[in-house]
Amino acid sequence: MGVTFIGCGAAAPETVVLNDALAQVVDTSDEWISSRTGIRQRHISHDRESLAGLAAQAAQQALNMAGMVATDVDMIILATSSSEDLFGTACQIQAQLGATRAVAFDLTAACSGFVFGVVTASQFIRSGVYRNILVIGADLLSRWVDWNDRNTCVLFGDGAGAVLLQGNPNLDRLLGFEINSDGTQNRCLNLAFKPELRELLPGITLTQGKYQYITMNGKEVYRFAINRVPDAIDKVIHQANLTSADIDWLILHQANQRIMDAVAERLQIAPEKVVSNVAKYGNTSAASIPIALNEAVRAGKIQAGDTIATSGFGAGLSWGAAIFQWGN
Template sequence: MLKFGVGIAITGSGSATPEQVLSNDDLAMMVDTSDEWIKARTGISRRHLAPSSGSLSQLSAEAGLKALAMAELAPNDLDLILLATSSPDDLFGSACQVQRLLGASRAVAFDLTAACSGFVFGLVTAAQYIRTGTYRNVLVIGADILSRWVDWNDRGTCILFGDGAGAVVCQASETGDRLLGFEMCSDGTQNSSLNLAYQGQEKFINTKSEITQGNYQFITMNGREVYRFAVAKVPEVIEKALYRANLSAADLDWLLLHQANQRIIDAVADRLKIKSEKVISNVCEYGNTSAASIPIALDEAIRIGKVKDGDIIATSGFGAGLSWGSAIIQWGK
């Protein structure tokens, strides 16, 4: 057992996206839209979609293996696997299937559901297990296949979402703590702005007992309200996390937001007075991959050498719930 108060290091990253691509021009043949219209309002050009033969567990395991390789760990070195997702293969959860696919027989595994905030919430959760000395090596995965739950006749939502998975390895460190500060928030009064709701019909199973049975409906969203929420709340939560880290926006090397919409990313950066060259964005290629968006973008930035050891990054996830949060992290060992 580690001593209380041990820090964490973020030592590996990985990502996986399906090969199948749906472009804006493809969408224009399905609904009343155009490449120009979508780009102007969202910044999205393409999104990657999981085929019917694919699974969330497979994408998650692929991302996880890449993160483990970078961290120079074997699957059996893992103590805990946290899978942040809102679209598991099994309603009871998919983390244990990811554990099986990885061959991480020593690790406990469970799902965490916080929609587009899931990766940030998962990272903070992992840190608590490490800081208290419970576990040494934790794999945090953000993954979603929201194409399963999109109404492909609704141009307000079908243009936005893509599928993918991203992962990071968090390890115990006796020499420092690279989760510098965080803040997490929820507001259930705004739940109707973005949801994927269950809808059931009454069913009598005998003469005196009534239940409901049904299915989950397609994603519904009030785009205007979500935009207002994000632009107002995300800069605020990042500033609170920076305060906890005893830092300011000027100390940041990178701003990495949930890749929901380029207009939101630009507006938040502008409010924080962060220059565009310090903003990491790949929403153009992948669209909104929910809990996967931050770790996919982080992994790409690390692998091309944009993010370097010691760089300080402000991350922020925001979305359904409504939930939002920020984690200020420093990359590397």
């Protein structure tokens, strides 16, 4: 059973925060942010917007594009690191969509989450267990940044993106993939739990607490990305029996324009083939690749049959790459 990519969608919060506005919050400027990251604005969720709501909007758009209804869906995989319920948010999306036949679960792999989700979905499809799977990347990291830390608060935005994968016995559009992790570098980027001890009974102490803000060693993450990501994509290109010249579009996790430029240069992929919307959305974590894909498809840039190389990378540290062709 082959894997095809037949629909996409995206959603972002209404509120847009420009770089100049952030200068009123921390010591920064539009020039400082844009020259280092390529980001000029980001979308920030308010109290009436939820992770499940944005994800359901993106998923419904993907279904509409594919000409399908929610009851056709067999599985929903939500890639997120900012669930509003530690027991999972995917089931809430299932309920909002009315996807009554679908099993739903969360997958946490930070900014690599969407690629990990596509790879996971492909295994269920290729085994013949399920035919129609929604893979959603959604994050609201504005809730988890320290707005007094200019090194991190300027980077992140909120959003959701979705892609509908379908099994096809006559066609396989997923040409290759690779996923990786390196826990020895976990300290470079994390959102850690801070334990607080509480004596429940004499002699019995338990651990409670809360999660802290995002912390990141920007230099180490940059070095990791420009070394690991090109290697992973290059391996997948060879796995697919292609060359970099065969790649129509490069869609990387939208973390930093400088990272995307460096990766494209190492792979010898022309700048005009790099899909980038980091200027408008910032780093939306697991949502960034499907949001960028959706914009390019709906703008008519990506056409049916185009070959796309993609890579997610981030906390864990984790990274993954995949090559697929759009459409069925």
